[in-house]
Amino acid sequence: MDMDDLADRGLVLLGCGKMGSAMLEGWLAGGLPARSVWVMDPYPSQWLRERAVEGLNLNESLPDAPAIVLLAVKPQMMDDALPQVVGFADGRTLFLSVAAGKTLGYYAERLGDAAPVVRAMPNTPAAVGRGITALIGNDRVDEAGLALAERLLSAVGQTVRLEAEAQMGAVTAISGCGPAYVFHLIETMAAAGVAQGLPADMAMRLAKATVGGAGQLAELAAEDPAQLRVNVTSPGGVTAAALTVLMDPDKGFPALLSRAVDAAMTRDKELGS
Ligand SMILES: NC(=O)C1=CN([C@@H]2O[C@H](COP(=O)(O)OP(=O)(O)OC[C@H]3O[C@@H](n4cnc5c(N)ncnc54)[C@H](O)[C@@H]3O)[C@@H](O)[C@H]2O)C=CC1
């Protein structure tokens, strides 16, 4: 199975909200024909309806044996939604789930033993080709299946293969949810700037460019983030004063983020049950 096969046999999206659309936008931009895509979603967005005008199959009858079924409904909706695609669980179609918490065991119970299932955790920067997706398959997924899932996901950013499904909770709490933490950092930096007297639009522009630029530098630089931090921090200077607060082991960022990640992982487990 390869990308041509995907274009020929079809890609079905079960649910196409924020995450499904972020990925689909990247795949269509990368050359997947809209006519090769089937979306099942009772509440399609305006963007999806516009794609339907271009040939995307929106809430239409599904192909016989699509190459891939992407499961992108909320975990809480999965029990209700899955029966629509259970007929494809005969081994010919690869299931690709992005739902937080839903385990390979959960899918084996509902789709049976024949279905190859890849569990993946993407993130919304996929919409601009800057996502990162971790993935792992069940024992029905062969190397070709995993490679296809990887190729599909690498069209919207980086991919990483997990060694064990148990790693998925931590991945979800770090890179799946992580963009929200960073967006909140931007919000709070901008708000702090406004509190210090900057105009709101200037404070937001400074915050966005600082986080975007620092993120890109962290990815591209030879130095690790700790050294990049040191490079900003003049001894006895202004950054050092701020970092004394942020790096406080009890009340600072490490303790806060650790509590946030613990809360995310607890919720991830709850959603899986
Ligand atoms: N938003 C994010 O940053 C990320 C989300 N995910 C996962 O992606 C999945 C989707 O999340 P979002 O896109 O954020 O949610 P969303 O609420 O934006 O999208 C879910 C879509 O499913 C549709 N839907 C509801 N019931 C359905 C049914 N019975 N059949 C077909 N479609 C149905 C809804 O109309 C909606 O468009 C979740 O499982 C989430 O855990 C994973 C990684 C990141």
Ligand SMILES: O=C(O)[C@@H]1CCC=N1
């Ligand atoms: O908030 C959620 O449950 C999903 C999982 C990762 C990002 N969004």
